[in-house]
Amino acid sequence: MTRQVFFLPSVITHENKEIVLPSEVSHQILRVLRLSRGDVVELRDESGRSWKAEIVRVSKKLVQVALLEEVFYATESPLGVKLFLALARSDRIDLAVRQATELGVKEIILFPSARSSYRLEQPKIQDRILRWDKIAQEAVCQCRRMEVPRIFYKKDLEEVMTFVEGESEDILKIVASEMNGSYGMEIFLSAKVKPDTVAIAVGPEGGWTEEEMAIFESRKWIPVSLGPRILRYETAVVVMLSLCQFLWGDMK
Numbered sequence: 001m002t003r004q005v006f007f008l009p010s011v012i013t014h015e016n017k018e019i020v021l022p023s024e025v026s027h028q029i030l031r032v033l034r035l036s037r038g039d040v041v042e043l044r045d046e047s048g049r050s051w052k053a054e055i056v057r058v059s060k061k062l063v064q065v066a067l068l069e070e071v072f073y074a075t076e077s078p079l080g081v082k083l084f085l086a087l088a089r090s091d092r093i094d095l096a097v098r099q100a101t102e103l104g105v106k107e108i109i110l111f112p113s114a115r116s117s118y119r120l121e122q123p124k125i126q127d128r129i130l131r132w133d134k135i136a137q138e139a140v141c142q143c144r145r146m147e148v149p150r151i152f153y154k155k156d157l158e159e160v161m162t163f164v165e166g167e168s169e170d171i172l173k174i175v176a177s178e179m180n181g182s183y184g185m186e187i188f189l190s191a192k193v194k195p196d197t198v199a200i201a202v203g204p205e206g207g208w209t210e211e212e213m214a215i216f217e218s219r220k221w222i223p224v225s226l227g228p229r230i231l232r233y234e235t236a237v238v239v240m241l242s243l244c245q246f247l248w249g250d251m252k
């Protein structure tokens with residue numbers, strides 16, 4: 001059986017020879033997975049380090065483990081990917097966050113676009129960020145990444161533009177758009193570009209407005225088509241990220 005990985009909201013050091021796991025993780029180990037003394041699990045901590053640990057003691061509700069050794073996986077893509085997601089239905093965003101994490105994004109930035117039929121106000125925004133963080137942490141454990149993507153919320157497209165332009169690195173900016181006039185991804189093959197970082201934007205269920213596309217293009221985002229079929233939001237995210245990891249990342 002594949003070793004189960006659990007995320008701990010703390011930092012593990014060599015001094016922590018034995019650890020009592022938080023009640024939520026203990027519950028998962030005891031009641032859901034029915035593991036017991038002697039079983040080996042893996043713990044991923046907040047700093048991105050990972051440890052093999054053996055269950056040494058169990059009580060009714062808590063599990064104590066002994067750290068065995070630190071483990072490392074070469075699962076981080078050399079490509080920096082920032083994914084800009086227009087707000088959409090919450091189950092679609094959850095799926096997009098999970099799949100984008102599996103596909104190696106480093107940052108996910110959510111924002112309301114003109115046709116987003118879902119809006120978020122404070123304090124809901126903070127709750128949602130925590131929820132997306134948790135989904136990303138679970139996905140990191142499942143796919144054995146070392147880094148949890150960072151999640152941000154921006155209040156509109158203008159703030160998104162400022163956020164990207166504030167980066168010192170040279171970023172290739174791509175907006176997925178099914179509108180006429182978009183390029184095919186093959187333009188990047190012929191242009192032989194080799195970016196270190198790529199920013200990708202995916203629109204809401206209703207698509208981008210013409211005004212939004214004009215803003216993207218005036219700020220040097222390249223409109224790219226993913227073929228003649230209209231893909232659902234979460235499908236467009238997966239296709240876009242897979243193509244980028246294939247062209248410039250570690251999907252070889």
Ligand code: SAM
Nearest residue numbers: 176177178202203206207225226229230231236
């Ligand atoms: N309502 C829009 C329409 O029917 O024209 C479709 C929006 S689609 C569900 C959501 C987003 O996925 C789009 O804004 C775009 O970013 C991306 N997308 C979907 N299909 C695409 C395609 N064939 N090419 C490029 N982007 C696509």
